[in-house]
Amino acid sequence: MTATAQYKVLMHSDLVDQFDHCFSPFDGISAIDDLFLGLPQVHSSRKGKRREGRTVPKTLKTYRARLNWCGMVVLYVEVRDELHVLDFGFIEGSPAADAGQENGVILPRIHDPARSEP
Numbered sequence: 001m002t003a004t005a006q007y008k009v010l011m012h013s014d015l016v017d018q019f020d021h022c023f024s025p026f027d028g029i030s031a032i033d034d035l036f037l038g039l040p041q042v043h044s045s046r047k048g049k050r051r052e053g054r055t056v057p058k059t060l061k062t063y064r065a066r067l068n069w070c071g072m073v074v075l076y077v078e079v080r081d082e083l084h085v086l087d088f089g090f091i092e093g094s095p096a097a098d099a100g101q102e103n104g105v106i107l108p109r110i111h112d113p114a115r116s117e118p
Helices: 013-021 025-047
Strands: 008-010 062-067 072-079 082-090 104-106
Touching (some): 008 025, 025 072
Parallel strands (some): 062 104
16 A cells, blocks of 8 residues: 555444434535545545555554534544544534644535535
8 A cells, every 4th residue: 555545434334324313414414525535635644654564553543533614523543544433423612622632633624515506
């Protein structure tokens, strides 16, 4: 694998359903798009160069990503070229409440309803 290899996001179907039910129908689709399309982009840019042929480490590092537009935090791990979403939750108070977390990255808004065509 190279530094430009694309990550694949994996999420259990029950977790996808729970994630979708937290939003209105259109916002649920937007949030899922932001997660599945934005997470690989942001994760590859923060990881840097990856080593060839590396096996799964004995301990996995948990990463955090934020969807600022809806105040949600997603926890995930990296296993080779896959990003496994473990859990999600809403930020208590404002997005600044999560600013102290060192592993947090902010996912870009991929699907912006303001720019959608009718």
